Amino acid sequence: MTISRTRVLFWIVLATVFCTIANALPPTHVIHEKRDRVLSEWRSVGQPKPESLLLVRIGLKQNNLHRANEYLLDVSHPQSSNYGKYWSADRIIDTFSPSDHTIALARAWLIESGISDARISLNRNKGWLELVATAKEAEELLHTQYFQYWNAQTGQSVLICEQYHVPHGIQDHIDYIEPGIRLPAFQQQQPFLHKRDNILIHGASGQMHLPDSDNPDVLTSLGCDKLITPDCIRAMYKIPLATKSHPQNSLGIFQEDNYFHAEDLDLFFENQTTNIPPGTRPLEAMIANADGGGSPSKFGLESALDLQVAYPIVHPQTITVYQTNDHLDAQDSSRGFLDSFLNAIDGSYCTDCASKHCGDGKRANPNPSSESDSRVLCGIYKPANVISISYGGPEQNFPVPYQRRQCNEYMKLGLQGVSVLFASGDNGVAGHDGCLGPSQDIFSPTFPAKSVPTPHNMVLMKVNITTSSCPYVTSVGGTKVLPEHTPSEPESALYNSDGKNILSSGGGFSNVFQAPSYQEAAISKYFATSNPNYPFYEGNWTSGGDSGLYNRLGRGYPDVAAVADNIALWYEGKFGHTGGTSASTPIFAAIINRIVDERLAIGKGPLGFLNPVLYDNEWALNDIVDGSNPGCGTEGFTAAVGWDPVTGLGTPDYEKMSQLFLDLP
DSSP states (O other), rough: OOOHHHHHHHHHHHHHHHHHHTSSSSSSEEEEEEEEOOOOTTEEOOOOOOOEEEEEEEEOOSSGGGGGGHHHHHHHHHTOTTTTTOOOOOHHHHHOOHHHHEEEEEEHHHHHHTOGGGGOBTTTOOOOOEEEEEEHHHHHHHHEEEEEETTTTOOOOEEEESSSEEGGGGGEEEEEEEEOOOOOOTTTOOTTTTEEEEEOEEEEEOOOOOOOHHHHOTTTTOOOOOOOOOOHHHHHHHHHOOOOOTTOEEEEEESSSSSSOOHHHHHHHHHOOOSSSSTTOOOHHHHHEEEEEOOOGGHHHHHHHHHHHHHHHHHTTTTEEEEGGGGGTTTTTTTTHHHHHHHHOOTTTSSSTTTTTOSSSSOSSTTTTTHHHHHOTTOOOOOEEEEOOEEEEEEEGGHHHHHHHHHHHHHHHHHTTTTEEOOOOOOOOOBBTBBBBTTTBOOOOEEEEOOOOTTTTTTTGGGOOOOOOOOTSEEEEEEOTTTTTOOOSOOOOOOOESSEEEEEOEEEEEEEOOOOHHHHHHHHHHHHHHHOOOEEESHHHHHHTTSEEETTTEEEOSEEEEESSSEEETTEEEEEEEEEEEHHHHHHHHHHHHHHHHHTTTTTOOOSSSSHHHTOOGGGEOOOSSSOOOOOOOOBOOSSSSOBBTTOOOEEEEHHHHHHHHHOO
């Protein structure tokens, strides 16, 4: 009996040894990505069954990205002879598609690994190879192990690995592979990625009876230091009443499973405007799983805030809401942050298959019963000329290759003439997860931008995150009207505190993206005239350790700002007020959309990427020189003359900005 047990043990050990040798990493392979942390709300709950089906997506390195800044400035800089001569989606595909050599190398690797050519699909923009594989096949292909992670706060489950490997010879041809090391960006009911539906109730009726007037005497007596109404915003930024609407112009607003409540919108129109009739509704562009939000549980503060600050500025222009439900598909980690949205509006981004490589035009689908996963979303909606977005996540929670690839997609939208604005956040120099480094004192930027509307009584104030660290978007910070000040007096940087939590304009310097050329002079001026008294490092914070608090070489944000405190709002049938850069972003975007309307009326085109023009014409904005954005146990950065990492270049002046942009080709 003893001999029998010994023999059994021997064969078990021997089989284990052979299995280990068979699965050992060959010398031809190297680590491509490795995860260094998992957020505390996620925990491993086991491994997938070997026969489980996965959608494997291989992001191929694109061509000509070293010239991306050159290309974008060529159509965006006011001194360029090609200003406003935007690119088509096909030209973008032709310019940036991976080389045939890159595609062939990646395909050959898959075939040599036992994947038949018939199972491999090439996406329309030629940037992705896709296949459906079993978990066992994917693990053997990438020499990794997948684990199921469960989110204790949301109940969501996602499949990721700690690290994965690729052959050394193709490493330089691949950005990243999914499922990989990235946790999903949207996490349902996650405080820093889900809109907090709390506001401080201000009054019983909310009936304002304020005239839609351009009379300065009327507009300066509105009590805007206590409550920001539509008339306050018009007075502060010299916005005339709109009377026309171009049929090819509609303000775009992105929402993630956050729907407007028609009754709240009508209460707002009835009580706080006189020129917008009840029943006015945005156009709804439903994407993937978006269902219209019929359930009251889906009515959100974010949607209410966006529409109620934007409508009085743009009406009678229309608003288009791009509604997605990506967080519901978080278990499919191959679906990235804003992927469905970009699929639907950008023909150069689409993830449907290239005709010669994918017979029915549908993407590979491990779950055929899920229609939303397989439908072709390629360019089903024309992108709005101006798009406001208030979602994102901390830079430290996204792999760098993922951030860079996502950022390049906003560059491509800019090349097509689309202006993309992101909220800069409400945590000052900190992020949702607090601060970085062993001492938790290093400033924490986020990607690409996000704000959560916050209750004015400061409850849950630190759930906000944001950054517009991507240099190809316009980041919008926040301001406030000081006590006893009128709309015509200078604003201050957004900051409020109850002693425990803060509401503070997000700003600082990216740890991923370097300062772009259009911003270098502004940043240099800030350091020369208002040098922050903090130690700094040059590069990623992981290499800086405790040697500094911020990256001196990083892309600075925000670019601009607008009022973000005491915003009047109707929500759940009650009147109140809220705050955050989720308000300032659609305000600034709505102003830009009005100017685009004026340009279209005289035969000119949209404005595209805004930053080169704004940084070259600081005179067109109201410089904010008061306040700071505290966080990480510091006073943060301070507002200063010119650009600063608190309020950017300043707040809008409609008259000056209109003059500036209408004079451009």
